[in-house]
Amino acid sequence: SAVISQKPSRDICQRGTSLTIQCQVDSQVTMMFWYRQQPGQSLTLIATANQGSEATYESGFVIDKFPISRPNLTFSTLTVSNMSPEDSSIYLCSVDSSSYNEQFFGPGTRLTVL
């Protein structure tokens, strides 16, 4: 299984600021995904991070609000821009195995926006 780390593990931010979350994997992976888990809710996919190309965003999520970088096969960042209290959530990155039949998650970044 892949070992995934995220930084920061948690943060408290002020309204209107931005936060960049890092996701590091211990092996090269093709696909990386960013999910959001709002308080007491399930997980919703924000975007798929592709190495060497633009991220693919799901309906309801836009690049201006959640810019993503994927500079290599082991690393990705998600920025939450111009934050509001509604952005308070856990943000999780995940990676797939080469055959898509196993997908592993990082520990998550718990974000609180005041």
Added chain:
Amino acid sequence: GEDVEQSLFLSVREGDSSVINCTYTDSSSTYLYWYKQEPGAGLQLLTYIFSNMDMKQDQRLTVLLNKKDKHLSLRIADTQTGDSAIYFCAAGDSSNTGKLIFGQGTTLQVKP
């Protein structure tokens, strides 16, 4: 699009079996997954099943898949207090992009 549904809460006594149920709508989902989330933690992949299988067993965990009814279940034998967590069912996107569609999660409470 795919929709995944779970019951929200299950309470069992320690030593009993737990059965967590899940239904999904897209019959072409290739893989179906069970994840466990403990308080304050990320998601732990428990097991998954390929859509051409009916059953998969892994130690105390048994996954049953009824593809006709689009029903998935996770049975935990000899449930322990350490099994208390939220359990998420997820369906792999049928277009095989690696995307997962999650259910709402079932909170399992294990009473001593």
